[in-house]
Amino acid sequence: MKVKDPVCGMKIEKEEAAEKIEYMGKEYYFCSQECAEKFKDNPEQYAHQKNSHGHGCCH
Template sequence: MKMKGSGTRFDPVCDMNVTERDVTYKSDYKGRTYYFCSFECMKRFQDNPEKYISIHGREAKV
């Protein structure tokens, strides 16, 4: 989820905020881009994206 004006993105797997310009790991799902702090978080999301979307009760707004 993009935090307005902050230049950070929310990692839905570990709840970490990552700096948008430093993000290396991204994954598209259902037309939205999700950003991750590490390969491990990205892989966990890709294995079961609905789990991480439903845990937080929200989808990334990009």
């Protein structure tokens, strides 16, 4: 199942996620530790973000 990395906007497979973070009762998956760290720094910004385009941090 594909999920979206809320930081960079990349779609990833759950099983391939580098990191999973639970925030406000929702699970977020990340393509890399880097994205996960950014999310941890500012979870509100990313958790509330919707149709934004990522900056392509990776891959």
